[in-house]
Amino acid sequence: MSKLPVIVGFGGVNAAGRSSFHHGYRRTVLDALPGEKVSRTYRSLAAIMGIPADQVNSDVQRQYMRDHTLIRKIEGNIFDVDNVPWNKRMALSGAEGVLQFVTRARDLPDTLPSGWVVKELGAGKVSVSINEDCNMLLPTTRKIEVSTAGQLPSGFDPSSLYASRNHPRGLQMAICGASDALKSIGLEWQTVMDSISPDQMGVYASSAMSQLDDNGFGGLLGARANGLRVSSKQMALGLPDMPADFVSAYVLGNVGTSGPSLGACATFFYNLRQAVNDIRSGSVKVAVVGVAESGVDPRIIDGYYTMGALASDADLLKLDADKGLSEPDHRRASRPFSSNCGFTISESSQFIVLFDDELAMQLGAQIHGAVPNVFTNADGYKKSISSPGVGNYLTVAKAVAAAAAIIGDKAIKTRSFVQSHGTSTPQNRVTESHILNETAKLFGIEKWPVAAIKAYIGHSIGASSGDQLVASLGVWNDNIVPGIATIDHIADDVHCSNLRLQKEHMEVEPESLDVAILNAKGFGGNNASVALLSPSLSEKMLKGRHGDKAWQAYLARREQVQAVASAYDDAACETGFSVHYQFGENVLDGGDLELSRDGIGIKGWASKVALDFKSPYASWLPSED
Structure with a gap:
């Protein structure tokens, strides 16, 4: 029987703050939250922004935290937009x-x-x-032509959390995001390691843009041209697979699968697809999936601006010509499905931890959702490499069909919502809205709720679909589908007869939404869509599979796990991120292995890597008799 990949931990950081325990999501719906959750959101932000705990309730500091998170004018600590x-x-x-x-x-x-x-x-x-x-x-x-971005919260510096040793910013963020996801589980990592074979773990992480700052490929390619020397680290640390390599080597001690994938702006989902397939097949029991992308760099901005893809200052002023603004409305630079002029680049690191359903039950892990399917399709023949094609129609339709096969055609009409790619480009608002609208018609969905998280945090390229996933988990926790707050109208060319696109937040009844359809479109025809199941639906499925007795035992084990996870969140709300980084510790070599014909034992692991293979192809050969 196929295993169900369940999300047991998630974490990271983007322009909205720390992702674990839904803090980043809550920053986007702050005005719709009850007072206690508002206070905790500010505490979480203050801890990573360097604001003293005794000032968290100050109106001045709260306004500062609002002003220095989400999309805003690029701040001088990253680079000076005027110089x-x-x-x-x-x-x-x-x-x-x-x-x-x-x-x-x-x-x-x-x-x-x-x-x-x-x-x-x-x-x-x-x-x-x-x-x-x-x-x-x-x-x-x-002076750069684009002065707006979705930057990490002001005052947060991932390099200060550990001995970063000239690591590119993207790799610093990867260490930060993976550590947050790991600690959010509420289980000691050694406990997880002792519960699986060493080769039953996989790390699926990457960076679509590689590491393009001066400590990575940016410094490598520009050194000689600028009269500088190439360093010994720039080539290795610039590789797009480095987030997986760093997390494997310095966070997890992984000796199992390493499967980084690239898919342009759908990269997180391409990594997720590998992890889901490996868990469903039984080849891995634990998968760490993520992308770390640091795109707020003048060289990267130059590239996307030259393509005509970014919302420039001049074009934003044209959009608001009737308002007589002297500088762009930075806060509203990203306007998905409205009159818009390009996307807003951002930076983000998002990681999730998946267990197969049996391991989650065994260890009492929390269930934040489940991912039964990830679909990817290319575009076929097309006019230009950057133009959209037909592939995304296939991925969205297949994701909805897969979800409907679980909850039924009737339920999919009223118990699902969409987390759109929603880039805020004129082309995306037409093409993606047509895809979503036609799919809604196909499945009889009359008013499909559509969220567009990039309105708040911008487009983090490869990590953007990770932003979508963690935001969707927040919807089930707080029962609010974020509105597209930066828009004041829907553009005339948007297809929306069967879609619910709105500026206001949409409050929903608890457990009224079972499925989120997550959609991502990337340059080159990299289309990916995900059927994401709610925590309540996932738990019903696990209880149905494993039985009531096993379920009750699981609930008893889960209490302690939840307590440990909550203690981590309490500490992080006071002191900020706690990074797990092991450099030069527990280093393995050939002497740490126990080799035998039936398996290989590895120091630090309770189980062996099995070598007693049974080939499905053995019967293909004629008998030697």
């Missing part, structure tokens, strides 16, 4: 046809350019004469 460094090309020539300058002899290039005449001046200096025009690069600054 972005670059090298301007200049053509020089001498006043009398000969250009002369003095420099140190050691600064001359090893190979002199054609037309250069060098004369020794003594004291290590030389005079250079050039008889023809000369091009040079002049270090200068410029």
Whole structure:
């Protein structure tokens, strides 16, 4: 029988704050929450933003926390939007046809350019004469065309949480997000390790954009051009699979599967698909899935701006021309399904922990939801690599059909909602709304609730579908489908006859929504859709499979797990993230293995890696008799 992958922990950080225990989600629906949850949300933010605990209830500090989270103007600690460094090309020539300058002899290039005449001046200096025009690069600054982003909360610095050793920002965020997800489970990791074989764990994590800051590929590719040296770490640390490698080596001690995938803006779901398939097949029992993406960088912004994909300052001002604004409305830069002009880039690290249903029952793990299916489809023949195609129609329809096969065609009409890709580009509002609207018609859904989390936190590229997933878990916890708060109307070209798109939050009855359909579209035809099951539905399914006696025993075990998880959240609301990072500890080598024909024992693991394989192909060979 197929295993059910259940979510037993989740964590990370984005522009809304810490993800575990729904704190980031609650920042997006803050005004609709009861007072106790509002206070706890502010406590969580204050802890990571460096605000003293005794000032959390201050109106001034609460306004500061609101102003310095979610989408906003890029702040100077990331880079100065008015003074972005670059090298301007200049053509020089001498006043009398000969250009002369003095420099140190050691600064001359090893190979002199054609037309250069060098004369020794003594004291290590030389005079250079050039008889023809000369091009040079002049270090200068410029004002960037896009000044809005979904940045991590002000004051939060992931590099300060551990010995980051010149790690790219994306890898710092990966360590942070994976640690948060791990601690949210409420189980000691050694307990999990002792319950499975070493090769029954998998880590499925990556970064769609690689690591493009100066400690990664950005520094590698720009070093020589800027007169600097390449470091020994930039190549290795820039690789897009590094989030999985770092989490395996420094957080989990994983010796099982490492399966990083890439799928542009659907990357998190591409990783999730591998994990779900491996758990369903029984090849792994524990899967850690995530993406860490640090895209708030002037070089990355340049690339997307040149494509015409980003909401520039000039275009945002045009959208609000009737308001007479002198600078863009940064807060409302992302306006999914409304009049818009491009997406807003952001940064995020999101991780979830999946168990198979048997292990979750055995250990008393909390059930936050379940993922029975992830569907991916390419677009087929298309006009351009960045244009949308037909693949997303297939993934959305299959996700709804898979959910309907579980809860029934009647229930899918009233007990599901959509977490849309919702990028805030003119093309997305037309194409995705048509996909969702036609799918709603196909399944008889009259007013399908649609959320668009990017309105609040922006588009974190590969991590964005992870943002969608953790936000959807929050809906079931607090019974509020976030409205698209940044819009004041639905654009005329949006297809919405069978969709419920609204600015206001939608409050729902507890346990009235069983399924969330999560949708992601990526450049190149990387389409992915997920059927995500609610905690209550997941628990009903586990009780039905394992029986009432096993269920009661599970509930008794879960009480202690929940208590430990809550204690972690209490501590994190006071002191911020607690990072688990093991560098140079418990390092394994060949001497730590016990080799035998039936299995390999590994130091630190209770079970062996089995070698008693039974091949399904053995009967294909003729008998030796």
